[in-house]
Amino acid sequence: MATETGSGLDVKTGRVQTAVLVAGFVGVQLLAFVAAYATGRPTWYAYFMIGSAAVTAYLLDGSSFVVATATLGSVLLIALGLPLFMFVARQTPSLVVEKAADPDVHRVLYLGIYGPLLAAILSLAFGVPLAHLLSEGFSGQPLVESLVDLPLVVPHSVAGILVLFGFGEGGAFPSISVLGSMVGMVLAMAFVAAPYAVNATREAFEAIDHRLEYASRIHGANRWETFRRVTGPLAVRGMITGGVLAWARAVSEFGAVAVVAYSVSFFYPFAGGEVTAQHAPVFVYNTYLQGGLQESGAVAFLLLAVSAMIFLIVRYLTDDNTIGGVP
Amino acid sequence: MTQLAADIASTFTAEGAEPFTVDATLEAGDEETLVILGPSGSGKTLLLETVAGFHGHDGTVTVNGTDIADRAPERRDFGFVFQDYALFPHMTVRDNVRYGAQYCENPRDAEGLLAELGVAHLADRTPPTLSGGEKQRVALARALAVRPDVLLLDEPLAALDVPTRQSLRDDLVDVLADVTSIYVTHNRTTARAIADRIIVMAQGQVVQRGTPDAVFERPESPIVANFTGSNVIELASTPAVRSLLDGDTPGRGDAHGNGTAERVAIRPEAVRLDDDNGDLRATVRRVVREDATHRVTLAFDEVTVESFTDSPPEVGTDVVITLPRDRLHPC
The missing domain is CATH 2.40.50.140 (Nucleic acid-binding proteins)
Incomplete structure (x- = not known):
């Protein structure tokens, strides 16, 4: 028992050391960026980051292979991270505050979260059963898989056109108004987001040992009960991941939404009635066209902050320690 | 009193593999332990899973003369102990053993079963925290809790170390004395220790059947002789x-x-x-x-x-x- 306690402490100490190391690295990066930005030389930070990645890899590992991978990898990180850092650094705080207090922006942010949430729920509601079917396999499966993955390769404006052809005027459900409606916006979002929900959930189903389902069945549970008590709970993390990915994809969707539902009316609880707004990416684009980079950047900053906050909350809720599932 | 008989023919296909046909008959009398013995890949697990209803097949599976071949696994009144335990990782040991209770008219008491098998102290633990031997005892308790007409066991000792295997095998002999059971194994020592009767399988076919003495002492083919150690x-x-x-x-x-x-x-x-x-x-x-x-x-x-x-x-x-x-x- 003493040994187990000792090894537990060792693990805890190791984690603390790692966390301190990571925090130190990030702190140094932030300081370096602030210094480079303040002196008007952001390029220097790019060189610093690549160099610091190489030095850190050398100090931690020492092998030329790891140094090479860290150095080359950091070039991509520069491409991904530097625009983000510059974007944040170049915001005008007063403009961000002004936009944060703008009721129009509130509606856009509300719609930018609420619409994708509906699309994610729709994707999961019908995607989970499909994912389960795909995980079990059936004749003609490659055809269905191709159809599911089709939105991943279709240009997004084309996806919007497809939605209009399928469900718009003269489409499959003539009684439902799609063009310029909330239904159309959610459909357009679900069209591009559903593959993420289906594929992540399918992977979760496939990771479950089929003998667990056999064990459930042979000891009395029918297929519904087996799904409710065994398969579903074990795949719930994959479903949530799929839902979050679908939501994130829908949040970022521009092309399909701009084609199908450029501007929509929806119930806005804070106004107690119907209001009209645009999906956030469309609104940011319009602001850019009408007000320029700085004004659109302030709105984009708010959208980025809200999205990042929701993403972090969901990540926390789906962490190993906060949710059940396959260990 | 339960007697089971099966006459099964089924061809299994897996991606990248040749189709594999299992064509076999078996019978297990009341409270008898029938061992299906055979090397890896002989089809014995597929045969057992087919009897359990996990795979479709041609032929019959009868319990006390009633054909249950068309019944879903949950309507066959069987218990199953899997080689890799197949315990539900998101449930406690107690909930695992109680799993089938709500589908069973007269389930056995989970706490009593766990105590009988010497693992009552594990009731609040979850399967990932148990050793192999503990998991297998819990899996056995889960299968017995539904008072199965027939207990099916798929190499339940295969993944255990030798001392644990011997200990659990001794306990199994006692447990299996009171229930009709079919036990799959590739271990001839285990087969001889617990079987009332044995069928030997090779390439999806039954190549010999009989009492342990008959199979081990009078193998009818080189395949059986080699596999039984003669x-x-x-x-x-x-x-x-x-x-x-x-x-x-x-x-x-x-x-x-x-x-x-x-x-x-x-x-x-x-x-x-x-x-x-x-x-x-x-x-x-x-x-x-x-x-x-x-x-x-x-x-x-x-x-x-x-x-x-x-x-x-x-x-x-x-x-x-x-x-x-x-x-x-x-x-």
């Missing part, structure tokens, strides 16, 4: 054994009783190393220590046989061995 002696390769049997060649026991064997089988423990008065001389090729005894490989003519002895001779020396006539069986 020596197989090709008579064409050994004039010594042929002359030994001259005039007394064991027949294959065909309908007319006039067949002639091409090979015979004999258990290693039946091959005696004598100081003199033996049947023939053999050279000691290898001696391997096995627990409390020694396995000795002996060569004569163009064949080798194995024997067990507590007093092993030196490798390379010649010894006189005896092959008791009544232990030589055609195969």
Whole structure:
């Protein structure tokens, strides 16, 4: 028992050391960026980051292979991270505050979260059963898989056109108004987001040992009960991941939404009635066209902050320690 | 009182593999333990899973004369113990054992079963925190909790270390005494220890069936002889054994009783190393220590046989061995 306690402490100490190391690295990066930005030389930070990645890899590992991978990898990180850092650094705080207090922006942010949430729920509601079917396999499966993955390769404006052809005027459900409606916006979002929900959930189903389902069945549970008590709970993390990915994809969707539902009316609880707004990416684009980079950047900053906050909350809720599932 | 019979034919296909056909019949009497013995890939697990209803098939599965082949697994009143335990990782041990209680009219008490199997103290733990032996006892408790008409066990001891395996095997003998069961294993020691009857499978077919003594002492084919650990002696390769049997060649026991064997089988423990008065001389090729005894490989003519002895001779020396006539069986 003493040994187990000792090894537990060792693990805890190791984690603390790692966390301190990571925090130190990030702190140094932030300081370096602030210094480079303040002196008007952001390029220097790019060189610093690549160099610091190489030095850190050398100090931690020492092998030329790891140094090479860290150095080359950091070039991509520069491409991904530097625009983000510059974007944040170049915001005008007063403009961000002004936009944060703008009721129009509130509606856009509300719609930018609420619409994708509906699309994610729709994707999961019908995607989970499909994912389960795909995980079990059936004749003609490659055809269905191709159809599911089709939105991943279709240009997004084309996806919007497809939605209009399928469900718009003269489409499959003539009684439902799609063009310029909330239904159309959610459909357009679900069209591009559903593959993420289906594929992540399918992977979760496939990771479950089929003998667990056999064990459930042979000891009395029918297929519904087996799904409710065994398969579903074990795949719930994959479903949530799929839902979050679908939501994130829908949040970022521009092309399909701009084609199908450029501007929509929806119930806005804070106004107690119907209001009209645009999906956030469309609104940011319009602001850019009408007000320029700085004004659109302030709105984009708010959208980025809200999205990042929701993403972090969901990540926390789906962490190993906060949710059940396959260990 | 439960009797089970199955007559199953099914072809299984897996991606990248040749189709595999299982075509077998089996019967298990009331409170009898039927062991399906066979090497890996012989189809014994597929046969057991098909009996359980996990795979579609042609043919029948009858319990007390009623065909249940069309019933879903949950309506067959079977219990199943899986090789890799298949315990639900998101439930406690207690909830695992209680899993089938709500679908069963008269379930057994989970706490009592766990106590009976010596794992009551684990009730609040989850399966990932248990050892292999503990998991298997919990899996056994879960299967017994629904009072199954037939208990199906798929290599339940295969993944355990030797001491745990022996301990659990002893407990299984007691548990299986009161329930009709089908037990799949590739371990001949386990098979002989717990079986009332054995069927031996190879390539999806039953190649021999009978009591443990019949299967182990009188294998009907080289496949069974090899798998059950008997020596197989090709008579064409050994004039010594042929002359030994001259005039007394064991027949294959065909309908007319006039067949002639091409090979015979004999258990290693039946091959005696004598100081003199033996049947023939053999050279000691290898001696391997096995627990409390020694396995000795002996060569004569163009064949080798194995024997067990507590007093092993030196490798390379010649010894006189005896092959008791009544232990030589055609195969």
